[in-house]
Amino acid sequence: MSEYACEALTKKHNRKDFDCGVEVLNDYLVRFASQDVKRKVAAVFVFVPSDEPKRVVGYYTLCATSVELSGLPDDAAKRLPRYPQVPGILIGRLARDLGHPGLGRLLLADALSRCIRSAEDIAAAVVVVDAKDKTAANFYERFGFISLPKMKSRLFLPMETVGKLYPA
Numbered sequence: 001m002s003e004y005a006c007e008a009l010t011k012k013h014n015r016k017d018f019d020c021g022v023e024v025l026n027d028y029l030v031r032f033a034s035q036d037v038k039r040k041v042a043a044v045f046v047f048v049p050s051d052e053p054k055r056v057v058g059y060y061t062l063c064a065t066s067v068e069l070s071g072l073p074d075d076a077a078k079r080l081p082r083y084p085q086v087p088g089i090l091i092g093r094l095a096r097d098l099g100h101p102g103l104g105r106l107l108l109a110d111a112l113s114r115c116i117r118s119a120e121d122i123a124a125a126v127v128v129v130d131a132k133d134k135t136a137a138n139f140y141e142r143f144g145f146i147s148l149p150k151m152k153s154r155l156f157l158p159m160e161t162v163g164k165l166y167p168a
């Protein structure tokens with residue numbers, strides 16, 4: 001049996017003990033995540049240990065976004081039709097509890113497979129992430145994400161590439 005389950009955030013989840021070491025991301029989970037879900041601003045998915053199913057030890061958020069075609073690097077842009085905007089899915093936040101090292105890659109893999117599945121129903125040509133600092137950007141680059149030339153804190157991965165990594 002898997003060590004963790006991934007679920008949509010609900011009231012049953014205990015998030016106040018979550019500590020990823022970044023106050024703004026801890027605070028988001030406690031104070032804003034449920035409101036964002038309710039208002040359809042973000043979908044929030046949490047990882048819970050199988051033996052402690054109410055305790056949040058990792059989370060990520062997803063929402064629809066778009067990027068300007070002119071903001072993508074040339075080699076990515078030329079593979080897309082010449083519409084001004086390209087539809088995408090934004091992984092807005094992604095964090096794991098300090099006591100669960102190694103969960104980062106599982107969170108990202110889960111988020112990316114969810115992006116692929118969602119893009120079958122509502123098309124999205126890119127997955128976009130917001131990296132809060134250089135360390136976070138390094139983490140995403142480790143998995144192939146590429147910085148947008150005009151906005152280094154925002155990185156993307158073509159959905160085509162994600163589909164090869166996580167076939168539906």
Ligand SMILES: CC(C)(COP(=O)(O)OP(=O)(O)OC[C@H]1O[C@@H](n2cnc3c(N)ncnc32)[C@H](O)[C@@H]1OP(=O)(O)O)[C@@H](O)C(=O)NCCC(=O)NCCS
Pocket residue numbers: 020021022025092093094095096097100101102103104105106130131132135136137138139142
């Ligand atoms: C970023 C974060 C999710 C990484 O989680 P993690 O559990 O340490 O990640 P993993 O151990 O699964 O790492 C997967 C790979 O990424 C690498 N990695 C982890 N953090 C990295 C970083 N900051 N820079 C470069 N590579 C990194 C690991 O070495 C590992 O590589 P390997 O497969 O070659 O060994 C975690 O540190 C975290 O929650 N940080 C606070 C919140 C945050 O900064 N989120 C980023 C988005 S806003």
